[in-house]
Amino acid sequence: MTTTTAPQGRTELLRPDRTPVRVLVVDDEAPLAELLSMALRYEGWEVRSAGDGAGA
Incomplete structure (x- = not known):
């Protein structure tokens, strides 16, 4: 599994917390x-x- 965030210069969406x-x-x-x-x-x-359910 990979994790990425918003590119530089874009606003990352945040929850109220x-x-x-x-x-x-x-x-x-x-x-x-x-x-x-x-x-x-x-x-x-x-x-x-x-890539699949097991990897999720």
């Missing part, structure tokens, strides 16, 4: 998972990704 908003991306097709992860990171989400 100031913890990051996270999403888990699971897809067995790595290019699709990476594309979705990149789009979500760009929008400020903290993204974790895995």
